[in-house]
Amino acid sequence: MDIPYTVEIRRDTGLTNGKIAIWLFLASEVMLFGALFASYILIRTGAPSWPRGSTILNVPLATFNTLVLISSSVTMVMSWASLKRHRFGTFRMYMGATILLGCVFLIVKYFEYSHKFELGLFPRTNNFLAIYFTLTGLHMLHVFGGMCVNAYFLGPGAKQWETNPEWFTNRVENSGLFWHFVDLVWIFLFPTLYLL
């Protein structure tokens, strides 16, 4: 049995099922990160003193990572636009760049984490580091998850372009929505943890 409304629009929602599903999923993700942001506010406002992020964390490295993630969002949306223009080769180039930029982000985070551990700074050290590692760790898992999905569309999943290009384009768009959400979360995490 075929999955319904993958390409054609449902009359009641005016959307494909995949589109509404990804937005509902993102709504649940907002609540997940929202709970952690609420915890951050509670811990910070309740603390007698709170370190400025820049005194513990590496701001230039995080700024670089922010620029990397923003660039990856652009390459992601360009990969979808390439499919819309039926340029599969360009899609592969942009999608590859998106995955590569995701890798760069994770490698930079690896160095950041390693440096903290070398200095004896662990999640158990203090509340600031506890919330820092929890929020950035969860965010990194999301980056990794998004990379896996994108790698699937660049690799084995790309076969669908031959059989059902419209569905494939919609799936890449949905994957892109998740990727942009991950970028959006980082846009708020960066000043909150590193600069304030």
Added chain:
Amino acid sequence: MASMETMTNDHAAEIDRHVRVYITVFVTLMALTIVTVAISYLHLPVHLAVSVALFVAAIKGSLVACYFMHLISEKKVIYGVLVLTALFFIALLLLPVLTVRNGFGIHG
């Protein structure tokens, strides 16, 4: 046949227009990131620093949501889902604060 070709050309032109918007948004996001970092070096008082940083982050977030996630031209159902999400998100942020104000968990 000619009308089909015109439609394809129109579609391509529309995508090209979108691509130009993406590039403009990209440059703006890059610039705003630099602005955010630059402001942090001014060492403003905490309340002001938080307000400014979150304001710039909100602009950047809106740009990503509106243009990269196409929220600027989305269907009503999606807006409905997001309004509901925003309400729950605000409640989620306020609940712990209200709990502290009530004194629960402080003397527990």
